[in-house]
Amino acid sequence: MTNRTISAYLITFLLTFGSTASGMTFFQASDQSDPLLTLGGKSIDKDELIYLLSKGNNSEPGTPGMSREEYEENLDLFINYKLKVREAEAQGLDQSEEFLREFESFRENLKAPFLIRNSLEEGELRKAYARMQEIVRASHILLQFPANASTEDSLIVLRMALKIEDEIKNGGNINELAVKYSDDPSVQANQGDLGYFTALQMIQPFEDAAFSLQPGEVSDPVLTDFGYHIINVKDRQPNPGQVRVSHILVRIDENAPNGEDLAKRKVADIYTEIQKESTVWEDIVKNYSEDPSSSQKGGILPWFSVGSMIPEFEMAAFSLTEIGEVSPPIQTRYGYHILRLEDKKPVDSFESMEESIRSRILRDSRSTMIQSQVMAIQKSRYNFDENEENVAKLKSELSATSKNDFAQVMNEKDLARDQLFSLQGKSYVAQDLADFMNVQEIPLATKEGIFDAWYEKFAASVLNEAEEADLEANNKDYRMLLKEYRDGILLFSLMNEQVWQKGLMDSVAQKAYFQENIQKYQWKERVDAYIVKVLDMSQVDAARKLLQETTLSDDLISTFEKSYESSNSLAYQTEAGNLEYAEHPVLSKADINSTYQEIEANGHLHLVILGEKTSAGPKKFEETRGLVIRDYQEYLDKSLVESLRKKYPIKINPKAKEETFVALNQ
Template sequence: MTNRTISALLFTILLAFEFSIPAMAFVQTSGQDDPLLTLGTKPVNKDELIYLLSKGSKSEPGTPGMSREEFNENVNLFINYKLKVHEAEAQGLDLSEEFRREFESFRENLKAPFLIRNSLEEGELRKAYSRMQEIIRASHILLQFPPNSSTEDSLSVLRMALKIEEDIKAGGSINELAVTYSDDPSAQVNKGDLGYFTALQMVQPFEDAAFALQPGQVSDPVLTNFGYHIINVKDRQPNPGQVRVSHILIRINESEANGEDLAKRKVADIYTEIQKESTIWEDIVKNYSEDPASSLKGGMLPWFTVGSMIPEFEMAAFSLTEIGEVSPPIQTRYGYHILRLEEKRPIESFELMEENIRSSILRDSRSTMIQSQVMAIQKSRYNFDENETNVAKLKAELNTTTKAGFAQVLTSKDLNSDQLFTLLGKSYVVQDLADYMAEEEINLRSKAGTFDAWYERFMAAELNKAEEADLAANNKEYRMLLKEYRDGILLFSLMNEEVWQKGLMDSVAQKVYFEKNIQNYQWKNRVNAAIIKVLDMTQLSAARALLEGKPLSDELITSFENSYQTSNSLVFQTESGNFEYSDNPVLSKADINKSYQELEVNGHLHIVLIGEKTKAGPKKFEETRGFVIRDYQEYLDKTLVESLRKKYPVKINPKVKEETFIALNQ
């Protein structure tokens, strides 16, 4: 576990401890009111207290509000919290490199849900999951562009695609036309039939076009990185989810003239054998299947969804309905298969699939599309204005340079001060781009050229900075969340240094504290005893014979436990040791002067053996060190707060305090 993770965990625990009283839903209030408190000379606004108290609260309508007593207690805890943060700042803990790294790491995670990109990504995630509720069967014809194609070449391919579209709409068969015209190599085998697929299994433009069609409809030419596609949707069905099958594979020996006939006869014989009641599927798989990856595992294959396997195999698998049902032999390009259904399950919830969907989206063209949309919104929102004339000139001058030679070319051609764009009224010049490139420890490769690649990256970075600055300045929820985590890290650092580590590591101070407060670490009257709960009453006589009339000792209890644990560990439950008997539910009912007795407590018979008694008295330090450390840390915390209240006198504004109380109870 990293230090950052530990800090985050302890910070969460800290806030839960500091603000333990339930509160109301977050109430928006004006931001520039008189302060609720001043700590020394530092003002603290009431909105911060309202935010912390209401964080995570889900009060139902009609729920009683916070009582005056609860409110006052929370105000007091809030003051202690802010005093510690103030002291951490006074000690310069917010200026340390460790704090900077940790806070920056938190900031990156905290800002993500508030960014424009997040809302666009969320929309794509939901759209993809919505589409995944269906599967589509479609055929297509692909027309690719010739190598190094010109504009006229591209237009020629488009004209051919439009002609094929007309032929299909006039009644032509897309599957027959695919054999003649499609540049998809698989069309010669599948005649353009892609089988069933769902969202995120095709490139985005193809998927968008297919999901916009109803069965029987034909698309206009769809442009993807592969070329132009004509798509004909054949069927749409609800997504059947996932399936798991085991299989037997019989391969076709292509080197033999009658290889296919031999494979067909062999798989037919195996299928006949499977029909016999005495046949064990796993044995048949082991003996005959020619799939080395699965034959020793009963033919078991991983879970798969529609669009994950070759169409013939997939259709056979999803057509099975009963667990254990076996399919007739089917042929694929791998040979002949017999399938057995092992399990089926529906499509998973959005929450379970969200990360996988996100990962798929970020790997395909949707990621580029989202980034383009983000930049378009940022440019509009933050008054971005590009100097198009200069940018066009700089592309021509700088695209052929390298990163290493970029700055030198700028100087030699006197381009350093050429303007690139303005953003929020600030002008950015080529030297700013050069400085950015020098700070980045990566090399970008782009077909467009060095300037294009780095200019796009630089522009995106500055737009992102503008968005984050806008968040910090104008989004109250984000600003409060950021402050909460900043103060939380400082609180953790101060408490770790002044309370937790000091209380844990200073053994001398622990003993001094223990001796000063010895009255808090006292044993009550104790007795050495064994308590045996009888779970099987038929074994009571045997227990009596072993225990009654014998003095209590470790050897006696060990011998008794060994006598039954090897045969039946559920006959008795044994507990032994030195007990404060007045607090023990069984011993408090026992006669401490009687060495053997049987007592019924809470519906169970207990055998009680009584040994040596010890009078009340002080505990040894080693016996209670854990409690001493806990108490000593609480003492250090209390002492710290007392010293901080003297160092930073607290003044509360009664009027604002009352306004806060009213706001929380609205």
């Protein structure tokens, strides 16, 4: 069952389930910390009732608050709900393996929105989506580091990048300089021009720099995993969204001496043919396009946005403005294309793109950045104090070991008790790190050695535990939500076992309940009837011919329905059966002793044929089994509540009760 299901069930339960019962006593409050009530000696705070009822209250501002009568009813339902949770705990359902597994799963989902990481991720999501409203065109020069670069090598590359930056700012052409200096493998094809792009299409440091520049501005050297970049923004425009085009491709035969001329002549002839009014685009595509993946589908390509296609193709596609507009031939590295615009749409809403943006952010360097920020905030908040001297020593002594040998080497060098850090006054030592590594199955390593990776992972784990403990102890909203779901699982388990499944599966008990309450399952006077509601008055005479001067029978019904279903299925609506007539909207107006009659009801003419009458009397169990099961389950629920009210004495604090009522009406 999903989180949403239990939450919805719990609110529904509070509003609809439970039985009003007596057996409650009252005690006087001694101070404000007294509970709202106790059930069998277990205290329940007023905040829990306020939270649940406020969560279910969707009234508009300015509307009247909860009445006394509504409050008393909801308090009574709340008590019934808490009694069932109390009983589930008494039965040990909160210690079952199934409960613990399910609750832990819910806890993982529930805590996510409250964690520091979530707010940082949300900020990155919003920033990325805001950037997606624009497209940027930029050129760049990339200067890569040599293999196994030293610090001096890095400084040499940086000085070169600064020199090129000055040259551009003094009037140099970045595209010409890119051909001369850039280590980007595509530079010979694009002269450093990257075309248009938007958020999440470049690595983060490059994107950050590009979106901080205005057209004509040149960046300082930007460090990425590829090296240093000099970026020159050429243009910024509103994002045109997405486009869908179909195309015709004519490839260039590079093995033919005049391959390009032949392709150019062929695409020109195709373009001329397309201009004729009699031409069918799909036929031209099928006959002439050399793109095997799209030629049999009218040349249709998937939707794409800026930065998804090669620049020449993309610019031609986005330059088309009218649906059905065809571009002149354009050349790309694949050959010559003719494009037709099929559709356009703006940038999707944030809500529809949120999960896609999140997935992309968590796959790039932003994820590492977010994790670093999370740890920095956690360290500050929870008084993380690293023993830098010991950490440096442990790194030096243990980095060369493997995960399997880590504990042994640590003990041989007598390092187990060396402190790594303290957190909220608690000290963590090397042995704690070794224990942590021992229960982890995923191997980790870094260029520097094993210690760095495992120490970082261990510190992050300890900090996360501290944040979660702080969340549960000090965040009231989270604590209430967690309790709601915990109690919801217990409530569902108890009700499923003692009410729902028992009421559904125990056929012997169902029949016994049916016999004991037979007076609830009685037919009123009935009559066999066939009612034809005329929807098309032009067809009324045809119906009359078939129904007048006849006797009600299965053959009559079958003949009539076959006659109109095949010729005019919307002319009539019919109802047939042994029907209670006293309160029926049509039969209540009928003469029960007349075989055929026509009755006006609810603005429609009804043709009615009546047969045998049936006296009032008890229903058969099979005729009302669904209703019996529902009633029996309600009986089981009521009986359960009554037994629990006897088992767990209820004491209500009048002062806290009144304070709760006031709080709910503020």
